[in-house]
Amino acid sequence: MPMTKPSFSDPIFVAGHRGLVGSAVVRALESAGYTNLITRRSSDLDLREQAAVRAFFASEQPRYVICAAAMVGGIAANNDFPGTFIYDNLAIQTNVIEACRQQAVKKLIYLGSTCIYPKHAPQPIQEEHLLTGPLEETNEAYAIAKIAGLKMCEAYAKQYGMSSITLMATNLYGQGDNFDLEKSHVIPALMRKAHEAKLADAKTMTVWGTGKPLREFLYVDDMAAAARYCLEHDTPYSMVNVGSGEEISIADLCRLICDVVGFRGELIFNPEKPDGTPRKLADSSRLRDLGWSPTVGLRDGLEKTYRWFSQTANARLGD
Numbered sequence: 001m002p003m004t005k006p007s008f009s010d011p012i013f014v015a016g017h018r019g020l021v022g023s024a025v026v027r028a029l030e031s032a033g034y035t036n037l038i039t040r041r042s043s044d045l046d047l048r049e050q051a052a053v054r055a056f057f058a059s060e061q062p063r064y065v066i067c068a069a070a071m072v073g074g075i076a077a078n079n080d081f082p083g084t085f086i087y088d089n090l091a092i093q094t095n096v097i098e099a100c101r102q103q104a105v106k107k108l109i110y111l112g113s114t115c116i117y118p119k120h121a122p123q124p125i126q127e128e129h130l131l132t133g134p135l136e137e138t139n140e141a142y143a144i145a146k147i148a149g150l151k152m153c154e155a156y157a158k159q160y161g162m163s164s165i166t167l168m169a170t171n172l173y174g175q176g177d178n179f180d181l182e183k184s185h186v187i188p189a190l191m192r193k194a195h196e197a198k199l200a201d202a203k204t205m206t207v208w209g210t211g212k213p214l215r216e217f218l219y220v221d222d223m224a225a226a227a228r229y230c231l232e233h234d235t236p237y238s239m240v241n242v243g244s245g246e247e248i249s250i251a252d253l254c255r256l257i258c259d260v261v262g263f264r265g266e267l268i269f270n271p272e273k274p275d276g277t278p279r280k281l282a283d284s285s286r287l288r289d290l291g292w293s294p295t296v297g298l299r300d301g302l303e304k305t306y307r308w309f310s311q312t313a314n315a316r317l318g319d
Contacts (some may be wrong), residue, residue: 005232006034006064006106012231013038013062015047015096016069021111021169023176024224025066032228038062048091050098057099066109066227067096070146075138075208075276077183082141089145097152101162108164109227110153114216114241114282116143116168124283127168127239136277154238165230167223170243170282174220174301175308187217190254191306194261195313204266205258208273211251216281218244219301222294229292243282244294250275260302 006012012029016022017039029037038060045056047069071088078085093110100108117125118133130150135143149166156162173187181189190207197205226242248256254267296304 008033009036010034010064011036011038011060011062012064012066013057013060015040015065015067015092018042018176019068019070019072020172020174020176020178020220021223021227022066022068024174024220025068025227028221028224028228047095048088050095053095053099054102057103061103063106064109064231065096065100065105065107066111066231067093068111068227069096070111072142072185073178073183074185074189075274078139078142079274085139086141086145089142090148093145093149094152097149097156097164100164101156101160106163107231108153108162109230110149110164110166111227112146112150112166112168112239113143114168114170114243114280115139115277116146116150117280119277123279124245124281125241126283127237127241127286130239138274138276150239157238165235165237166239167226167230168239168241168282169223170216170218170241170280172218172220172223174305176220177305177309179309179313186215186250186253187257187302187305188309190257191261191302191309194258194263195306195309197265198261198263202263202265204268205254205263206268206270207250207254208270209250209275210271211249211254211267211269213250213275213277214247214279214281215250215253216243216245216247217253217298217301218242218294219296219304222296225295226287226292229287229290233290235290237286240287240290241282241284242287242292243284244298245281245284246298247279247281248298256299257302260299260306
């Protein structure tokens with residue numbers, strides 16, 4: 001049966017509302033007029049604890065769920081903490097998806113990542129390329145966990161008729177990002193390094209890898225708009241890619257970030273550090289054909305992100 005579009009008063013649980021994507025989803029839904037958003041801090045609800053999640057769903061009875069909760073990080077964090085990444089993500093998503101089934105949630109939006117695709121997948125990456133080759137070694141634990149969640153959603157749709165869609169996001173950035181140099185993704189890490197190099201009047205800035213890999217980036221508010229679109233519309237797919245459709249080399253990205261930040265020193269690339277996947281461009285034509293498209297270009301998004309970072313850096317970094 002066709003899904004009924006949520007009313008503005010329907011209870012919607014946004015799991016992971018304080019993270020990069022979750023906070024953007026909350027902004028998008030609130031600006032659209034939704035008035036009954038349910039959120040919980042991890043200190044109040046540990047999604048890794050099955051009993052706590054079941055009790056929460058039974059008490060709050062959300063009708064729609066957007067699962068943006070996850071353990072995430074960049075190359076360094078994924079490489080150093082694979083056990084944490086696979087356990088936390090498996091536990092979080094398993095508990096949330098099962099609770100959605102038990103409470104007969106009308107629709108689940110499960111958020112994944114294009115890093116779940118094979119390391120050498122054909123480019124641009126289509127949804128059909130999932131599980132057609134080996135994964136990138138540095139984030140294999142995270143990818144396996146997210147694949148398991150995607151397949152769990154598909155299995156629950158087949159066996160129980162549960163309505164869900166998985167959104168595979170490309171590299172996201174924007175307001176609310178994590179700027180920890182040890183755990184963050186490439187844009188916030190480079191932005192903080194460039195910011196601190198500028199403040200220190202440094203002559204050089206060292207960057208991991210060769211700078212040659214190509215990456216696609218999407219401003220997080222565009223991702224949130226995609227989640228809202230899929231919440232409000234019937235979709236014929238169990239999974240769709242969400243990306244900008246544009247790619248840039250890491251070297252050119254570094255230069256662009258330095259220009260936005262105002263760092264004028266020399267960039268030094270360290271080829272002894274891992275590059276990760278050589279190229280990762282998502283084919284987002286499925287979702288675009290349904291009616292969604294991104295609105296924020298890369299430079300504009302970087303400028304928005306840096307303004308937010310500059311305004312809040314002292315409080316968050318302990319300067």
